[in-house]
Amino acid sequence: MHRRTDYDVDEKTGLFTPDYVNIFGVPFTFMPHETTEEAGRTRTQSPKYVIEPRPEKQQFELQWPKIARIEYEMKPTLSLDMRRVRPLELILRETITRADMAKILGGNVDTSETTPIDLTTIADQFRMQKITFNTAIEVFERMNPKWPGSKEQLLSQIISIIEDFLESEKIHIIPEVGYDDVRRLITMVLNMSKIVEHIWNAIEPNNAESTKLVFEDDHRPIGSTGDMIPWYTGKPRVDAKKCHINFCVCDSSWESTAAFELDRNPKVASWVKNDHLGFGIHYIFQGERHRYRPDFIILLTNGIHLVLEIKGQDTEQARVKRGFLEDWVKAVNYDGRFGKWTCDVSFDPADIPGAIGKAYNYNTD
Numbered sequence: 001m002h003r004r005t006d007y008d009v010d011e012k013t014g015l016f017t018p019d020y021v022n023i024f025g026v027p028f029t030f031m032p033h034e035t036t037e038e039a040g041r042t043r044t045q046s047p048k049y050v051i052e053p054r055p056e057k058q059q060f061e062l063q064w065p066k067i068a069r070i071e072y073e074m075k076p077t078l079s080l081d082m083r084r085v086r087p088l089e090l091i092l093r094e095t096i097t098r099a100d101m102a103k104i105l106g107g108n109v110d111t112s113e114t115t116p117i118d119l120t121t122i123a124d125q126f127r128m129q130k131i132t133f134n135t136a137i138e139v140f141e142r143m144n145p146k147w148p149g150s151k152e153q154l155l156s157q158i159i160s161i162i163e164d165f166l167e168s169e170k171i172h173i174i175p176e177v178g179y180d181d182v183r184r185l186i187t188m189v190l191n192m193s194k195i196v197e198h199i200w201n202a203i204e205p206n207n208a209e210s211t212k213l214v215f216e217d218d219h220r221p222i223g224s225t226g227d228m229i230p231w232y233t234g235k236p237r238v239d240a241k242k243c244h245i246n247f248c249v250c251d252s253s254w255e256s257t258a259a260f261e262l263d264r265n266p267k268v269a270s271w272v273k274n275d276h277l278g279f280g281i282h283y284i285f286q287g288e289r290h291r292y293r294p295d296f297i298i299l300l301t302n303g304i305h306l307v308l309e310i311k312g313q314d315t316e317q318a319r320v321k322r323g324f325l326e327d328w329v330k331a332v333n334y335d336g337r338f339g340k341w342t343c344d345v346s347f348d349p350a351d352i353p354g355a356i357g358k359a360y361n362y363n364t365d
Contacts, residue, residue: 049237051276052230053244060244060270062297064279064305065338066216066223070331072208076149078157080203082168086323088198089172089316090191092183128166131188135162138196139203158203165199197284201323211331222338223279225272239263240272248273254310255295257349262298265353267360271298283324285317292321294343298356306359307343314347 053061136159140151147154165171166188173187188195205211215221225244237247238256241263248259255273262271273296280291298306307325311318322345329341342362344355 048232048234049247050230050232051228051237051245051247051249053226053228054246057244057246058226060242060272061225062244062270062272062299062305063222063224063338064297065213065332065335066221066278067213067282067328067332068216069214069282070205070327071212071214072146072204073210073212074143074146074148074204075207075209078154078161078203078207080161080164080206082164082170084206085165085168085170085202086198086319087170087172088194089174090187090194091174091316092187128185131185131192132159132162132166135166135192135196135199138192139200142200143203161203162199166195171195194286197286201284201320205327205330211334213331213335223277225277227278228276231276242268242270243272244270245272249275254312254349258296258308258310258346258352261349261352261356262296265356267300267302267356269299269301271296281321281325281328283321285320294325298359300356300360302360303339304359304362305339305341306356307341308352308355309343309345311345311347 136155139158139162140155143154143158144151171188173184228245233249235249235251236256237249238259240246240248240259243263248255250256250259259273262268274293277293277297279297280293282289282291284290294307295310296306296308298308300306307329309322309325322343325343329343332338332341340362342359344359346352346355
C-alpha cells in the first residue's frame with residue numbers, strides 16, 4: 001500500500017498534485033493517460049524537498065502525551081466562579097428565526113405546499129425559569145453518571161449555577177444593538193445547545209477533584225518528532241536550527257517570522273512546527289467533536305513546554321479551542337509525568353517574544 005508523501009495542492013485544480021512511486025526502480029503511473037508532456041510542452045514541477053527528522057539533530061527531539069480525552073472525578077459540591085468563565089457570544093445572524101414545515105410523501109419532502117413557522121413566537125411559551133430548568137436538565141444528564149452524591153443535590157446546584165450564568169454579563173449577543181429583552185430571550189432559547197455546552201465545559205474542569213488522562217494508544221502514549229514519516233513539498237521552507245526536523249515549511253510570512261524568532265531567542269531550547277506530527281487537541285464545538293492542531297510546540301531552556309497558537313483573527317470556535325487546550329495543559333500538569341506545560345496565542349508577529357517570556361516565568365504550582 002502506497003502512502004502519500006506529497007501534500008502540495010495544485011493552484012489550478014485545487015487538488016493534490018500527482019504522487020508517483022518507483023516499483024523495482026521503475027517509475028510507475030496509475031493512469032495510462034498520464035504523461036510528462038502536455039500539448040508538446042514538458043510539464044514543469046516545483047522542486048520538491050524532503051521534510052524529515054535528522055539524526056544529527058536528535059538533541060532537539062520533542063515529545064508530548066497523545067491524549068484522546070480527559071476524565072474528571074467530580075467534587076461533591078459544585079461551584080463556578082463567574083469571573084473565570086469565558087464569555088459566550090451568540091450571533092444574531094446565525095440564529096434561525098423562521099422555518100417552513102412541509103409534508104413527507106413516500107419518504108420524500110413535498111415542497112409544493114409549505115407552512116411557515118415563526119420561531120419568534122416562542123417568547124410567548126418560554127420564560128427565564130423554563131430556560132434555566134431545561135438547561136439544567138441537559139447539564140444534569142451529562143453529569144449524572146459521574147456524580148458520586150445525591151442526584152437531587154446535584155440538580156439543585158446546577159440550577160443555581162445556571163441562574164447565575166444567565167443573569168451575569170457573560171452572554172454577549174452580537175451585534176450589541178438592535179435587540180430588546182424579548183429578542184434576547186428568543187436568541188437564548190434558539191441557542192440552548194450552545195449554552196448547555198458552554199456551561200458544561202466550564203463546570204467539568206473547574207469542579208474536578210482529580211483527572212485521568214486517557215491515551216489514544218495505551219501501548220504508545222508518547223508522541224515524538226522522531227516518529228514523523230518523511231514527506232515532500234514544494235512550499236516555501238526556512239532553516240530550523242533548534243528543531244529536530246530539517247526544515248520548517250511555512251504557510252505564511254508570519255510563520256517564517258515565528259521560526260526566525262524561535263531560533264534566535266535564548267530562552268528557547270528546541271521547537272517544532274506542528275506539521276505532520278499527529279499532535280492534536282480534541283474539543284467539542286456546537287455539539288460535535290473536533291480535533292485541532294496548534295501551530296508550534298516549544299521547549300524552553302528551563303524545561304517548560306509552550307504550545308503556541310498563531311491566530312490572525314479571533315472567532316468563537318477559536319476561543320473554544322483555546323479553552324480545551326487550557327484544560328489539556330492543566331490535566332497534563334496535574335498528571336505530572338510529562339513535564340510542565342503552558343499555552344498561549346499570538347495575534348501579531350510582535351507578540352511572540354512576549355509569549356516566550358511569559359511562558360518562561362510561568363508557574364504551574
